[in-house]
Amino acid sequence: MVDKIRRAFDELEAPICxxxxxxxxxTRSTxxxxxxxxxxxxxxxxxxxxxxxSKIEAVMVPPGKLSAPAFKRAA
Ligand SMILES: [Zn+2]
Structure with a gap:
């Protein structure tokens, strides 16, 4: 879960006042x-x-393939 937030944050652009x-x-992410x-x-x-x-799209991992799931941010 923390990894999801970190990945989304990496690509985050701050809004302009x-x-x-x-x-x-x-300030923070929830x-x-x-x-x-x-x-x-x-x-x-x-x-x-x-x-x-940020919307996270989980990449579907085929059953039986227990590698670490990868996530990407929606465009
Ligand atoms: Zn301002």
Missing amino acids: STCNIEMRW LVAADIINHLFHCPNCSRAGETR
């Missing part, structure tokens, strides 16, 4: 569903909150 036009800073992570951000200048969501 609509007021200051600068990148928001990541798994809100089996395959959806909510990422919370705040603007370091005006403290406006922002968030983005």
Whole structure:
């Protein structure tokens, strides 16, 4: 589960504050569903909150093949 969040975070782009036009800073990420992570951000200048969501697509592993599952972020 932690690995899922880490992978999603690796490809995460911070939202831009609509007021200051600068990148928001990541605050935390929360798994809100089996395959959806909510990422919370705040603007370091005006403290406006922002968030983005990542959907994780689990790659199906054939039965009997117990290699580590791979995940990729939906486009
Ligand atoms: Zn701002």
